[in-house]
């Protein structure tokens with residue numbers, strides 16, 4: 449028996465891919481983060497940041513938690529706020545699926561939807577909107593997941609050690625696309641401390657600025673509305689993102705991510721989001737380059753149910769010019 453919903457965060461299963469990995473000398477394991485109670489990896493960072501905010505007095509009784517989110521952090525905040533008795537206000541870009549918006553409302557949170565087309569310096573950009581709301585709201589606390597070092601720390605303290613233990617120290621490569629970068633930065637740091645030979649690989653959607661920044665050291669001009677996958681890629685450099693742990697990056701298309709997510713559901717029985725598809729696509733691309741035996745670990749950050757009206761809908765796929773695969 450578990451006393452508290454928050455006690456069910458973490459200790460997620462690590463499952464070996466059985467059918468879609470064609471490389472017999474390589475094992476690929478996926479960490480099923482949709483087993484977390486609000487359905488994504490973000491339960492880990494949100495609980496860690498809120499625990500810290502309460503302990504340090506930044507979040508007080510009757511406080512209002514505000515955050516910008518592509519949906520999963522919002523659901524985690526909304527769930528956490530519900531059980532702990534705080535009000536939550538979440539800002540999100542309008543490209544986020546309606547399922548994800550409604551999930552936040554189901555937990556009792558207030559949702560502020562902002563135009564995806566708003567450039568990063570616009571007051572209407574969902575990140576700036578959260579900041580201005582926090583500044584104008586007394587007794588509010590903003591998680592600031594993009595720039596908060598507690599975000600990668602949550603993965604350094606939980607997800608990283610879990611992967612190390614679950615593989616019995618056999619992991620050789622870790623793959624994760626990033627938005628705040630908390631996942632790859634925290635897990636990458638922890639694993640490299642256990643074994644400096646472990647490599648971290650980061651897939652990134654075409655249209656995100658991270659790939660060009662990693663390759664050139666120069667922050668490119670962000671492109672508008674260029675990719676549909678939700679939750680990874682960025683139009684600014686997050687302070688939670690530590691490129692010093694990243695060894696290689698690959699660029700992927702929406703078709704790569706959605707096609708692989710659909711394949712994972714059909715062939716492996718693993719029903720994850722588009723970023724899980726991108727991560728497995730990246731793991732397979734990496735595997736194709738490795739001649740020695742290897743143990744690749746990646747994450748399925750969230751649940752496929754969140755995307756029923758999008759890439760798990762055949763008509764939507766065709767309307768968007770994607771193939772069903």
Ligand SMILES: Cc1ncc(COP(=O)(O)O)c(C=O)c1O
Nearest residue numbers: 626627628629630631679723749
């Ligand atoms: C579905 C999904 N996958 C992956 C990520 C990326 O995780 P991180 O912010 O730790 O880089 C996010 C973050 O928003 C997400 O929502």
